[in-house]
Each structure stands twice: as structure tokens, then as C-alpha cells.
Amino acid sequence: SIINSTNLHEIFHFLMVLTVIGKKNSRKLLQGIKEKFVEITEGSTKILVLDKSISDKVPPKKPVFFNPAAKLNRDFSILAYSAFWNDFDKPKIFLDGLAGVGARSLRVANEIKDVEKVVINDVNSDALDVAQRSAKLNNISNFEISENETCRFFSLFSQKDSRGSVVDIDPFGSPTKYFDCSIRATMHGGLLSVTATDMQVLHGLAKNACKRKYYGVPIKTEYSNEIAIRLILGCLYAVSGRLGIQIIPQFVQTHMHYYRIFVKVLTKKDQNQNLGYISHCFECGNRIVEKKSSSCCDKCNGKLNSAGPLWIGQLFDKKFVNSMLNEIPKFIVDKKCVGILEKSISEAEMPATYYTLDKIASKIKGAPIKMKNTIKILQDAGYLASPTSLNPTGFRTNCTIDEVVKLFEN
Numbered sequence: 001s002i003i004n005s006t007n008l009h010e011i012f013h014f015l016m017v018l019t020v021i022g023k024k025n026s027r028k029l030l031q032g033i034k035e036k037f038v039e040i041t042e043g044s045t046k047i048l049v050l051d052k053s054i055s056d057k058v059p060p061k062k063p064v065f066f067n068p069a070a071k072l073n074r075d076f077s078i079l080a081y082s083a084f085w086n087d088f089d090k091p092k093i094f095l096d097g098l099a100g101v102g103a104r105s106l107r108v109a110n111e112i113k114d115v116e117k118v119v120i121n122d123v124n125s126d127a128l129d130v131a132q133r134s135a136k137l138n139n140i141s142n143f144e145i146s147e148n149e150t151c152r153f154f155s156l157f158s159q160k161d162s163r164g165s166v167v168d169i170d171p172f173g174s175p176t177k178y179f180d181c182s183i184r185a186t187m188h189g190g191l192l193s194v195t196a197t198d199m200q201v202l203h204g205l206a207k208n209a210c211k212r213k214y215y216g217v218p219i220k221t222e223y224s225n226e227i228a229i230r231l232i233l234g235c236l237y238a239v240s241g242r243l244g245i246q247i248i249p250q251f252v253q254t255h256m257h258y259y260r261i262f263v264k265v266l267t268k269k270d271q272n273q274n275l276g277y278i279s280h281c282f283e284c285g286n287r288i289v290e291k292k293s294s295s296c297c298d299k300c301n302g303k304l305n306s307a308g309p310l311w312i313g314q315l316f317d318k319k320f321v322n323s324m325l326n327e328i329p330k331f332i333v334d335k336k337c338v339g340i341l342e343k344s345i346s347e348a349e350m351p352a353t354y355y356t357l358d359k360i361a362s363k364i365k366g367a368p369i370k371m372k373n374t375i376k377i378l379q380d381a382g383y384l385a386s387p388t389s390l391n392p393t394g395f396r397t398n399c400t401i402d403e404v405v406k407l408f409e410n
Contacts, residue, residue: 035063037130039137042071043078043332045110046137047103048130064127066101072255073170074104075333077193079341080251080262081166082112082330083323084191088165095157095164095185096120097150097178098171102131105168110138111331119164121146121153151181163187170195175232176213179239188267191250194232196259202228219307221280221287222356225254225390226315230352232261233311234275246270249313250320251344254390264317277308278353285359285401289352299402318348343389350386350396355404357393364409371395377407 036051049066053059059067085092092115096105099120109118120143122128128145135143146153150169157163158181167186169175175194186192196202201210204218211217214235218227229252240247247263247270254260277293280286283302288294293306325341357368369377371387374395378385383399397404 040068042074042103043107043111045107046134047101047106048134048137049101049103064101064124064130066103069256070103070258072334072336073195073253073258073260074107075331075337076251076253076260076324076340077104077168078107078111078331079324079327079333079337080193080320081108081115081191082327083320084166084250085112085114086323086327088189090165090187090189092116093164093166094118095154095167097153097167097169097182097185098122099127099131100124100170101127102134104170105143106131106134106138106140108166109135109140109143115142117142117144119144119146119157121148121150123147123149150178154178154181154185158184163190165190166193167191168193171197173198174201174213176235176239179236180243183236183240183243183245183265186265188265190265191262192247192265193260193262194236196228196232197257199228199257202231202259216309217307219278219280219305222359223353223391223394225259226353227278227307227310229254229259229261229315229390230278230310230312231307232259233263233315234309236261236263237270237275237311238309240265241270244269248317249311249315250317251324252315252390253340272313274311274313275309276312277306278310278312279304279306281305285355285363287353287401299400312352314348316344316348318345321345321348340389343387346386347388347396350384350388351398354388354391354394354396355401356391357395360404360408363405366408368393369408374408378404381407 037048038051040047040049053066094108099105099122102120105118105120125147128147163185165187167182169178169182175196203224204220207217214231215238216231216234236247246266246268250262250264252261276291279288279294281297281302281304284300286297286299289312294304297304321341321344361368375385378397378399383397385397388394388396
């Protein structure tokens, strides 16, 4: 008679957590795996990985997967999480829904000193065994493991006072099927980080699949990677809106075959309308960003092709990215991080979509102008201009395409 329904719910949740964690802790490490493992160091963390993951051109997915080429991805995660937790006064809990051998989570637990608890989850028990052994190599004590389907795992941490302050999703392919449960597992004011690797879908080679997964369609342009990122954010925005949640992008990054976004999650409705379309003219290169799609170019009267619906708001929070830059001396990360973050700061408040030096050169029928000269010409003419972190030859400006061409033809 003393136990009410609320107590029963709390007891059930507690027992479920103990079950999934205890099940893994009792398993014999690396049982049944006969492949050779090697110890590598990433950042300042020791990680056990298959030797084939290092030697083979394409890392094997079985029995466990590790991608050494994703080190830059993990470097940025460390900088973002550390910067975020610096000014965070709630529990510093990290939830990794698709951990694999735990490379990212191990680095979080070992390198970010303020983190209180790291909980990793995967359906591959062998991968979790490897992660647990790596945790012992680093003498990590704030490290827990769970063997569960991803959304079931996040459901265990979706109640008040049990959510993560940083939640991570890093799947093969599209992350969209995890958006709902990962948002629910992120506390108010927390950080949600998402990776997408389904490049063909996001770049327009499977438009029906893109519409089904991301609620929008892409177009193939010189800034297709930005459209892809905005489609991911647009889908996340739509899902969060249904839950009465607001997302605020903090930082986005792309390298090789992945897109990575970091958003702050707030348990309140978004008062701004950040969903819209990017309409592109393939005749003159003009682009229009607005809440409704356009069909006719206002520069040459050509036909416009539209991508969306997608996110049309800012991609970077200037203050947050600057704080990431300030974190670099604390960690061992790739030198590329500095340049990418500096460009991200400079473009944080610039218009959506970028131009490329090659495209402009083809329009003026001349050789590409150097980036620093391009920026100077635009700024001297009174326009805003900056390079973009999304393309080494890309630049952002509030100057229209016809004016850009006139400036560079002179």
C-alpha cells in the first residue's frame, strides 16, 4: 500500500538500468573474438582496435568497427563537449547511443576532466567488450555500458533527472530514425550531436529516399554539402517542433564522407520560422533563400530549382565556436581544427549558401582569383565577405551573383 504508481515507475526504471549495465559488466572480455587487436593512441586516450581497421583500406565492420579516418570528427566532438560543459551547471552526463568500440566515449571520459558519467550503448556485445577493456587500459572509472537497441537505450534516460547533458548519435547512414528518442533523452539546455553518412541520399541521387527520410529534397549545386547539412537540420527541426522542443545550431562540420551537427536543445517552442527553401538558378548562378520556394529567377528570368524544406537559419553560434577554439590548447587534436574553427567564426553571421572561386572564374572566363584577394575585393566594394569552412575554395557574401561577376570582370 505504500508503493504508488510513481514509485513503481522509478523502481522499474532503476532495475532496467541495472540489468543492461550489469549484464555487460559480468561478461568475459573479448570472449569469442579471435582477430588480432592493437593498441593505438588517439588524443591522449588508449584504444583497442582491430589491426585490420588500421591496415586495410576499408575498415572491416565485423566483428567490431573502428574508422581511423573519423579522428577529426572525434577531435571536434571533444572540443565541442568541453566548451559546452565549461559553462554548464547541471550534471555532466554523456550518452552515446551507437558507441561501437567506444572511441569517442572513451576520449570523453578520459580527456574531459569535468565529465561525471559516460554511458555507452551498442547492440554489438563484442564491441562493448573491447570498449570495456580499453576503459581499463585508461583507468577510467566513470564509464558504464549498455547492450540495447538505440531507442530503447535512450528511453531509459528520457525521464526528468535522468537525461544526458550531451547526447551523441553516430550511425552508418541516416540518423533520422533516432531523432525522436535522442531528443527525449537530452535535458533542457543540453547538447545533441548527430552524424550522417548517407551522402548519396543527401546529394540528390535518391530524391524519394531523401524526402522520406529528411522530409525534403536536395538539388545538386556547388554548395550541395551545405544543402545536405540544412536538410539534416530541417528534419531535426520538424521532429523537435512536434515535441514542443527548440533546437539552436551551435556548430556544423563536414569532412570526407560525413556531416556532423551540434545543436542546443531547449524545452520550449521555437518562435522563429527557420524552415524554408533554397532556390537556385542554373542559368546565372543566382540563389534565393526564403520561406516559400520560387520558380522564376529575379536576375535573368530563368527557371529556379528548389531544395527543401530545410533549415534556413544560422549554422554557427559565434560565441560557442570561439569557445571551442579556446579549448584547443587543452587537448591533442588535429591542426586542421584551428583553421576550420577560425573560418566558422568568420562566416557565423553571413548569409546562407556560398560561391566558389572556380564557378566565378568560369563566369568571367578567367583564372580563379586567390581567396584573400576575393575577400578584399568584395570588402573594399562595401560588401560582407568571408571564406567558408565547408569548402576550401568557397566564400560567403551578401553581394548578389551579378554584382560579383561585375566586380571580378573589372
